Amino acid sequence: MDIGFIGQHLVNGLMQGMIYSLVAVGFTLFFGVLDVIKFSHGDVLMVGVFAGLTAFFGLDALGIENPYILVIAIILFSTALMALLGIVIAKILILPLKGAPPLNILLITLMLGTLLRESVRLFYPNGSNSKAFPAILPTDSFTWGNFSLRLDSVMLFVAGAAVIVGTYTLINRTRLGLAIRAVAQDEETARTMGINFGFIVLFTFALGSAIAAFAGVMNGFYYNEINFSMGLLLGAVGFSAAIIGGLGNLYGAILGGFLFAGLQTLAAAALPFSSSYKDVFAFAVVIALMAWRPTGLIAEKAYARV
Amino acid sequence: MTNRTGLIVENATTGYDSADVLYGVSLNAEPGKITCLLGSNGAGKSTLVRLILGLTPARLGRVSFNGRDITRMQTHKVISEGIACIPEGRMVFSKCTVEENLLLGGYGEKDDALLTKRMKTVYDLFPRLAERKQQLAGTMSGGEQAMVSIGRGLMSEPSLLIIDEPSLGLSPLLVKENFKIIKEINERGISILLIEQNVRQTLAIAHYGYVLTQGKVVAAGTAQELLKDETMHAAYFG
Ligand SMILES: Nc1ncnc2c1ncn2[C@@H]1O[C@H](COP(=O)(O)OP(=O)(O)OP(=O)(O)O)[C@@H](O)[C@H]1O
Ligand SMILES: [Mg+2]
Numbered sequence: 001m002d003i004g005f006i007g008q009h010l011v012n013g014l015m016q017g018m019i020y021s022l023v024a025v026g027f028t029l030f031f032g033v034l035d036v037i038k039f040s041h042g043d044v045l046m047v048g049v050f051a052g053l054t055a056f057f058g059l060d061a062l063g064i065e066n067p068y069i070l071v072i073a074i075i076l077f078s079t080a081l082m083a084l085l086g087i088v089i090a091k092i093l094i095l096p097l098k099g100a101p102p103l104n105i106l107l108i109t110l111m112l113g114t115l116l117r118e119s120v121r122l123f124y125p126n127g128s129n130s131k132a133f134p135a136i137l138p139t140d141s142f143t144w145g146n147f148s149l150r151l152d153s154v155m156l157f158v159a160g161a162a163v164i165v166g167t168y169t170l171i172n173r174t175r176l177g178l179a180i181r182a183v184a185q186d187e188e189t190a191r192t193m194g195i196n197f198g199f200i201v202l203f204t205f206a207l208g209s210a211i212a213a214f215a216g217v218m219n220g221f222y223y224n225e226i227n228f229s230m231g232l233l234l235g236a237v238g239f240s241a242a243i244i245g246g247l248g249n250l251y252g253a254i255l256g257g258f259l260f261a262g263l264q265t266l267a268a269a270a271l272p273f274s275s276s277y278k279d280v281f282a283f284a285v286v287i288a289l290m291a292w293r294p295t296g297l298i299a300e301k302a303y304a305r306v
Numbered sequence: 307m308t309n310r311t312g313l314i315v316e317n318a319t320t321g322y323d324s325a326d327v328l329y330g331v332s333l334n335a336e337p338g339k340i341t342c343l344l345g346s347n348g349a350g351k352s353t354l355v356r357l358i359l360g361l362t363p364a365r366l367g368r369v370s371f372n373g374r375d376i377t378r379m380q381t382h383k384v385i386s387e388g389i390a391c392i393p394e395g396r397m398v399f400s401k402c403t404v405e406e407n408l409l410l411g412g413y414g415e416k417d418d419a420l421l422t423k424r425m426k427t428v429y430d431l432f433p434r435l436a437e438r439k440q441q442l443a444g445t446m447s448g449g450e451q452a453m454v455s456i457g458r459g460l461m462s463e464p465s466l467l468i469i470d471e472p473s474l475g476l477s478p479l480l481v482k483e484n485f486k487i488i489k490e491i492n493e494r495g496i497s498i499l500l501i502e503q504n505v506r507q508t509l510a511i512a513h514y515g516y517v518l519t520q521g522k523v524v525a526a527g528t529a530q531e532l533l534k535d536e537t538m539h540a541a542y543f544g
Contacts, residue, residue: 175409175413178402178406178409178410179410179413181399181401181402181406182399182402182410185399185400185401185402186397186399188361189393189397189399190399190410191359191361191381191382192359192361192381192385192391192393192397193385193410193411193413193458194381194382194385194386194413194414194462195382195410195413196380196382197381197382198380
């Protein structure tokens with residue numbers, strides 16, 4: 001097997017893993033603070049990407065061409081808007097249902113996801129077709145033999161890693177993160193310490209949704225194509241990744257994301273007939289892993305759980 | 307009425323979905339004093355704590371603290387009025403370190419220097435905790451967890467500290483030690499509302515007390531009065 005082939009799969013796998021991890025982190029945060037599974041997470045990601053695309057069209061119409069300004073504006077607009085959407089969802093759908101059976105929240109967020117997806121399909125101009133996502137990152141490449149590494153991939157990967165490290169630091173090293181962990185462990189005692197529970201929930205939903213938007217934009221820049229249903233698979237994979245890692249566990253979510261991407265890549269590289277079996281293969285392994293370790297791969301470990 | 311200081315509960319009635327628990331409970335925890343609330347299992351003591359903290363809202367009645375109505379306040383606002391609570395069963399954050407637990411106790415205080423100072427006071431009171439700052443609270447012994455919980459309750463420098471059954475699950479020696487510490491805390495000027503079942507030792511340090519039976523206050527008086535009280539004896543020793 002030649003080095004270029006392996007290298008290409010490796011880069012692709014790492015990029016996918018990063019995107020999945022970022023989505024999984026959201027699931028794990030929401031479950032941590034509120035014990036809810038928010039099935040609309042993938043669709044929030046998708047709305048975030050479309051928001052980013054819209055920001056691009058807007059700036060483009062204003063004649064702004066500097067790629068760095070465009071990229072930063074797309075990311076900021078998308079993450080800020082989804083943070084806001086996360087807050088609205090938590091405030092009007094999740095918090096009022098606190099104390100209701102978890103199944104109800106699951107069902108409601110499932111319907112919300114459909115609503116978001118269908119809204120984009122119907123109301124976004126020409127929303128039912130795939131859209132090109134702007135390729136504005138520099139595409140210079142470094143070449144070793146027949147393996148070439150593109151600068152845009154490196155930039156995206158570094159940015160994703162920075163978001164993960166930032167989230168980790170926020171949760172484990174700051175006062176706010178301490179409050180989030182306290183709420184995750186014992187809501188009532190956390191409130192008794194003087195922690196504003198409602199604020200922590202809203203903040204967590206804003207954070208998780210912004211991270212999802214970031215993952216979506218990353219996905220858009222990497223594949224340069226987006227569509228209204230992209231959140232379905234990303235949501236399912238992110239959720240599985242969070243589950244394999246042990247729901248509520250931050251390391252687990254990150255590990256799960258990379259593990260899932262690793263399985264897909266392995267299947268794509270090794271299964272000769274068709275790489276379209278890669279999802280089937282990865283999900284099958286996940287199912288086997290779940291049967292083997294029903295509570296996730298990482299035994300719940302202290303500070304790791306948010 | 308509102309110019310009276312300390313904690314005042316007037317005619318509080320509440321309960322859970324399933325059943326009413328408190329029926330028109332009135333109680334007053336005066337500043338600087340140790341007020342105790344005695345009552346057997348299921349009498350509604352912890353429910354009264356929850357009501358004061360706003361965790362279980364009052365259905366009827368009123369709660370005020372230092373003249374401010376706190377009846378409908380959210381819990382974190384009640385805490386910021388200067389009330390702290392050492393909950394029943396200690397409830398340490400088991401996946402956080404000792405130090406993090408203490409920091410959570412002082413969550414409302416944003417001044418790091420002040421928090422460090424308070425933490426030092428706690429470590430002086432419990433040198434054992436200083437040695438184990440970085441240990442996860444969940445891996446500590448029951449007695450050590452009790453120290454964490456007490457220390458955490460002191461971190462906000464409350465003017466009123468509510469302590470719910472601190473003796474639960476401690477050896478007689480530690481129980482004795484605990485009462486001594488509660489007295490010391492009070493001597494530093496912190497008012498205390500002490501929930502207990504341990505009648506004699508509690509009345510030995512309390513100034514004033516209430517007896518709760520099936521959600522109603524059936525006796526109230528100074529510690530000396532309660533020691534002699536008939537109802538009290540019927541409820542406890544009878
Ligand atoms: N969260 C709850 N939901 C429903 N009922 C509750 C809840 N908490 C307490 N109760 C009920 O309220 C009554 C009073 O309970 P509470 O915990 O206030 O008693 P207590 O005096 O603190 O008892 P103990 O000394 O055993 O701690 C009990 O009958 C109990 O079953
Ligand atoms: Mg109790």
